Amino acid sequence: MLKTLSRIPFLVTGGWQRDDDQGNAAACCESYIISKIVTGGMETKVHSSLRTVEWKDNAVVMIDQTKLPNELVYVRYTDFHDVADAIRNLVVRGAPAIGVSGAFGLALAALQSKAAEKEGLVSDMEEARKILFETRPTAVNLAWGLERIMKVARSCGDAAAIRSEVVREAKKMAEEDIEINMRMGRHGSQLFGDNDTIMTHCNAGALATVAYGTALGVIRATRESGKKIKVIATETRPVMQGSRLTAFELKHDGIDVSLIPDTAVGYAMANGLVSKVIVGADRVLRTGHVYNKIGTYQVATMARQHGIPFYVAAPLSTFDLKSSPKDVVIEQRKGTEVTGVAGRKTAPDDINVINPAFDMTPPELITGIITEAGVAKPPFEESIKKLFDSNR
Ligand code: MRU
Numbered sequence: 001m002l003k004t005l006s007r008i009p010f011l012v013t014g015g016w017q018r019d020d021d022q023g024n025a026a027a028c029c030e031s032y033i034i035s036k037i038v039t040g041g042m043e044t045k046v047h048s049s050l051r052t053v054e055w056k057d058n059a060v061v062m063i064d065q066t067k068l069p070n071e072l073v074y075v076r077y078t079d080f081h082d083v084a085d086a087i088r089n090l091v092v093r094g095a096p097a098i099g100v101s102g103a104f105g106l107a108l109a110a111l112q113s114k115a116a117e118k119e120g121l122v123s124d125m126e127e128a129r130k131i132l133f134e135t136r137p138t139a140v141n142l143a144w145g146l147e148r149i150m151k152v153a154r155s156c157g158d159a160a161a162i163r164s165e166v167v168r169e170a171k172k173m174a175e176e177d178i179e180i181n182m183r184m185g186r187h188g189s190q191l192f193g194d195n196d197t198i199m200t201h202c203n204a205g206a207l208a209t210v211a212y213g214t215a216l217g218v219i220r221a222t223r224e225s226g227k228k229i230k231v232i233a234t235e236t237r238p239v240m241q242g243s244r245l246t247a248f249e250l251k252h253d254g255i256d257v258s259l260i261p262d263t264a265v266g267y268a269m270a271n272g273l274v275s276k277v278i279v280g281a282d283r284v285l286r287t288g289h290v291y292n293k294i295g296t297y298q299v300a301t302m303a304r305q306h307g308i309p310f311y312v313a314a315p316l317s318t319f320d321l322k323s324s325p326k327d328v329v330i331e332q333r334k335g336t337e338v339t340g341v342a343g344r345k346t347a348p349d350d351i352n353v354i355n356p357a358f359d360m361t362p363p364e365l366i367t368g369i370i371t372e373a374g375v376a377k378p379p380f381e382e383s384i385k386k387l388f389d390s391n392r
Contacts (some may be wrong), residue, residue: 038322050206050249052097052211053104055171058111060093065207080109081130085305087135087142090239095179095282095318099141102132103170106149110166116234123161124291125150125166137329138291139282140320140357145173174210180315180372181212185221188313189371192222196275197230200304203245203294204280206315214280214313216246218370223255230267231257236293238337238355239361265299269306277303278370281314283328287319288363288380290314290329294356300365314316316371316391331357 064073076082083105092101109128115121129146152169156162205216238240250257283291290311290312303310335353369376373391376383
């Protein structure tokens with residue numbers, strides 16, 4: 001049986017106070033806020049190298065992204081159920097970040113389980129894996145992260161080894177995520193030139209990964225290579241990952257960023273304001289079909305209309321080489337995300353809502369898919385296969 005502790009919120013305001021400083025108060029709490037910085041409309045200086053999620057003292061610590069950009073709040077979880085809730089409720093989001101968070105959640109489940117033998121522990125972990133997996137269906141990194149931890153658990157000789165090895169593996173995955181993003185950034189930066197203005201949609205940045213970012217990692221690497229670039233970020237209705245997260249992290253990194261409403265994508269392209277587009281992905285099929293935040297398909301279609309190159313940046317862990325488009329489940333989210341803005345109702349009562357979280361961009365609209373192993377170009381079925389073969 002998995003142990004569930006009581007859930008007591010604990011709040012510390014001001015500064016970077018750590019849980020270790022909280023004495024007994026912190027020790028009795030299963031999940032609580034360990035630090036809070038009121039960013040005052042993004043004027044407060046914060047670290048540019050935001051760590052979205054990490055393992056600390058047998059707990060998972062993550063930035064609560066629902067509070068950004070107004071507050072930078074860290075939450076600490078010691079119960080995997082809380083990690084599942086955090087993924088479901090977008091406290092942590094972005095394909096690579098939820099992959100690593102799922103792995104950390106499963107490592108927590110191993111520590112929580114009272115099983116003394118390997119068999120019981122693996123069975124408790126399978127139960128936890130199911131709960132974590134069901135939180136969000138589209139991003140393939142979640143299934144990938146959970147399977148990687150289960151594989152390690154199955155390969156260990158006894159329960160003690162499982163507990164230490166799964167924690168080690170999850171921490172390794174977090175470190176690898178940063179390194180992979182930086183490699184992807186170096187490959188991608190060669191596709192962008194001096195004075196490019198790059199449009200991006202949603203948030204595929206440090207906040208969508210452990211740190212650095214996929215699409216925004218390429219943007220960071222392009223700037224680090226000495227090129228002058230500007231970014232146009234779409235606000236990304238309904239949850240506003242573009243305005244709340246992309247604008248936040250680029251502004252804090254000192255990258256020139258302008259925010260536009262989603263409805264201004266066509267205007268910006270038609271008026272010559274955009275040189276190239278780069279987005280992240282939640283799932284890439286072997287055929288080059290890309291699943292990403294709702295609205296990506298519209299941006300890609302508009303880019304094609306205006307002859308603007310459209311790039312996708314995604315680690316190999318985001319590729320699903322088995323499925324075809326008919327197999328992919330598009331997450332449908334609650335209607336209240338659409339019927340209100342910032343807690344204020346903007347639609348009539350009882351209105352029907354269609355709120356898909358992701359859409360599919362077909363390969364014919366994509367100029368290139370940037371990975372840590374290189375850039376795949378059309379025809380994608382061939383080039384993606386080559387990338388995987390070279391990475392074996
Ligand atoms: O619903 P979200 O915020 O998890 O959606 C995130 C995206 O669509 C990102 O673009 C994608 O996960 C790539 S993140 C590097």
